[in-house]
Amino acid sequence: xxxxxxxxxxxxxxxxxxxxxxxxxxxxxxxxxxxxxxxxxxxxxxxxxxxxxxxxxxxxxxxxxxxxxxxxxxxxxxxxxxxxxxxxxxxxxxxxxxxxxxxxxx
Amino acid sequence: xxxxxxxxxxxxxxxxxxxxxxxxxxxxxxxxxxxxxxxxxxxxxxxxxxxxxxxxxxxxxxxxxxxxxxxxxxxxxxxxxxxxxxxxxxxxxxxxxxxxxxxxxxxxxxxxxxxxxxxxx
Numbered sequence: 001x002x003x004x005x006x007x008x009x010x011x012x013x014x015x016x017x018x019x020x021x022x023x024x025x026x027x028x029x030x031x032x033x034x035x036x037x038x039x040x041x042x043x044x045x046x047x048x049x050x051x052x053x054x055x056x057x058x059x060x061x062x063x064x065x066x067x068x069x070x071x072x073x074x075x076x077x078x079x080x081x082x083x084x085x086x087x088x089x090x091x092x093x094x095x096x097x098x099x100x101x102x103x104x105x106x
Numbered sequence: 107x108x109x110x111x112x113x114x115x116x117x118x119x120x121x122x123x124x125x126x127x128x129x130x131x132x133x134x135x136x137x138x139x140x141x142x143x144x145x146x147x148x149x150x151x152x153x154x155x156x157x158x159x160x161x162x163x164x165x166x167x168x169x170x171x172x173x174x175x176x177x178x179x180x181x182x183x184x185x186x187x188x189x190x191x192x193x194x195x196x197x198x199x200x201x202x203x204x205x206x207x208x209x210x211x212x213x214x215x216x217x218x219x220x221x222x223x224x225x226x227x
Binding site for chain 2: 045099
């Protein structure tokens with residue numbers, strides 16, 4: 001199975017900060033990677049798919065990049081509603097595998 | 107508007123069986139592969155199973171293979187997860203999750219709100 005290593009596991013940031021989360025795949029997954037945001041007690045929400053395509057309705061401060069094994073999710077200017085846990089997921093092959101998650105805290 | 111509404115969760119003893127359902131609306135159900143993803147309390151997300159749009163191909167996580175069966179009814183726009191030989195480690199919120207396409211090789215685009223399964227004696 002492809003291992004997805006996400007870092008950091010948590011980070012502290014302030015409103016207005018630029019935040020970057022990294023996801024590394026254990027093998028080449030082309031651009032078959034998605035990013036999800038989850039708030040406590042809620043279902044995850046799609047932010048990015050195909051590594052860099054913004055899901056409809058997601059604010060443009062979110063962006064994704066990468067190809068192959070190294071991927072990043074960037075929040076250009078952190079807003080109060082962005083404090084949440086973020087997960088990456090490879091959908092290149094089965095079993096699909098998630099990163100461990102990154103909790104973004106104040 | 108896409109809606110995915112899970113049901114069937116509950117409390118049951120180890121070794122028991124349960125069937126989860128997901129009622130789908132707002133899209134052409136047969137054109138989309140569907141997934142079950144779970145999240146144990148306080149833990150991360152774990153992919154469980156996928157079924158293609160036609161229902162002819164299924165995929166399972168090793169942790170559930172041989173115990174869980176995913177199926178769908180494209181006439182009723184419903185997704186199912188039949189779970190047998192349940193263990194404490196199957197305790198989780200189970201999410202019904204939609205792919206963008208039918209093959210099982212498209213990205214995810216929508217999540218349901220989840221249903222809680224608790225396995226405890």
